[in-house]
Amino acid sequence: MRRPSRFPAHSAAARLLRHARLGVPAALLMALIGCAPQVQQPAQVWQPPGQSSLGWAPGPAQAPAAPQTARNRVGLLLPLSGSNGALGQAMLNAAQLALFEQADPRVELVPQDTRSTSSGAADAARQALAEGATVLVGPLTLGETAAAGRAARAANAPMLAFTSDESQAGHGVYVLGVTPTQVGRRIVQAAQGSQRIGVIVQEDEFGRRLSSAIREAAAAAGMQPPVVQTYRGTGTEAAMQSFLAAANGAGGVQAVVLGVSGTQSRALAQGLAAGGLTPAPRIIGTHLWVGDNQIAREPALAGALFVGPDPSVRAGFDERYNAAFGNRPARLAGTAYDGAALASRAAREGTRELPVGEAFQGADGPIRLLPNGELARGLAIMEVRPNAEPALREPAPVPGAAGS
Numbered sequence: 001m002r003r004p005s006r007f008p009a010h011s012a013a014a015r016l017l018r019h020a021r022l023g024v025p026a027a028l029l030m031a032l033i034g035c036a037p038q039v040q041q042p043a044q045v046w047q048p049p050g051q052s053s054l055g056w057a058p059g060p061a062q063a064p065a066a067p068q069t070a071r072n073r074v075g076l077l078l079p080l081s082g083s084n085g086a087l088g089q090a091m092l093n094a095a096q097l098a099l100f101e102q103a104d105p106r107v108e109l110v111p112q113d114t115r116s117t118s119s120g121a122a123d124a125a126r127q128a129l130a131e132g133a134t135v136l137v138g139p140l141t142l143g144e145t146a147a148a149g150r151a152a153r154a155a156n157a158p159m160l161a162f163t164s165d166e167s168q169a170g171h172g173v174y175v176l177g178v179t180p181t182q183v184g185r186r187i188v189q190a191a192q193g194s195q196r197i198g199v200i201v202q203e204d205e206f207g208r209r210l211s212s213a214i215r216e217a218a219a220a221a222g223m224q225p226p227v228v229q230t231y232r233g234t235g236t237e238a239a240m241q242s243f244l245a246a247a248n249g250a251g252g253v254q255a256v257v258l259g260v261s262g263t264q265s266r267a268l269a270q271g272l273a274a275g276g277l278t279p280a281p282r283i284i285g286t287h288l289w290v291g292d293n294q295i296a297r298e299p300a301l302a303g304a305l306f307v308g309p310d311p312s313v314r315a316g317f318d319e320r321y322n323a324a325f326g327n328r329p330a331r332l333a334g335t336a337y338d339g340a341a342l343a344s345r346a347a348r349e350g351t352r353e354l355p356v357g358e359a360f361q362g363a364d365g366p367i368r369l370l371p372n373g374e375l376a377r378g379l380a381i382m383e384v385r386p387n388a389e390p391a392l393r394e395p396a397p398v399p400g401a402a403g404s
Helices: 012-022 026-034 085-102 118-130 142-154 180-190 205-220 236-249 262-274 311-325 333-347
Strands: 072-078 107-113 133-137 159-161 173-175 197-202 227-231 255-258 282-285 305-308 359-362 365-369 375-377 380-383 391-394
Touching: 072 085, 072 118, 072 333, 085 107, 085 311, 085 333, 107 118, 107 333, 118 133, 118 142, 133 333, 142 159, 142 173, 159 333, 180 205, 180 305, 180 375, 180 380, 197 205, 197 236, 205 227, 227 236, 236 262, 255 262, 262 282, 311 333, 311 365, 333 359
Parallel strands: 072 107, 072 133, 133 159, 159 173, 197 227, 197 255, 255 282, 282 305
Antiparallel strands: 305 380, 359 365, 365 375, 380 391
């Protein structure tokens, strides 16, 4: 085992050591720190190799004197520069936290900068593979995933991408983001007892996929076909008038899904309250409401439900991240944590076999990789309380059980 003093002063391990005085058991710290491998970049500020402002650079001078355990590499494809550079740094931190918690010296993370571009993501994937990575984690966006996925598939290396676009899943590429299908299925469960659901969404890919998932799940639950209203831009008033006419024509709805962000949801909720549907339907929102404090200040949304990552599980991840790095993580950092933890499970034995089918407690709740490249995700159901934090109505179930 390495001595803790070998960790750079700015590394996650060093920060975890400094938090030993906060009551973390010494044995646990040794498991997370003393036996955990270092990654190739410092935890707090990523720099291209040889250009570190912290005085770090790869090379023989950094090699420990004692023999090391042979390591299996996981490539991290992150936007460490460019428009998403700050987010990429938070994701790198989260991935390092996952590796420390795995406490397996056989795994090494190999960060590569995608430069926040599709071409950069393809270059990063090829470089990580050339450096011996057997599994890839990332990249961030749809375009980057498509570009990097070609390199990963050519090398027969599985890739855990952060995108929520389900069209990228399959043939060795896994989608880790919260998807419209996951949200739609859980929404139908939140609307149990309803005979018919109304759905109002933007006329975009997310709206189409969400409404399609709700149609499918509602049919499986024995509900009548939903009333779906789409609109473009900020045309919430016209959309609400069209929806009210359609809902009345269908004999009413018992729940209305607002599949848009908080700003537009507030406007739609006001229109729905003034629309006179009898009885008044229950409003249900999506994960797009998570973290929007204005939702609780809208009287028309009081008592509304919404689905999203489990807040209690996420709070635990946020606390561990804050203890290690001294700040709160970006929302998307959780997917990097999940990807690194899942990839290390495969890499530790030197294989490319991901733990498909096994339930795993991720940063935002329980998840399970599926053979088709999709992710089964347990989502919680929350209730909006006026001028207060949301109340947890139902915790996220383990995928494979009801609610996955």
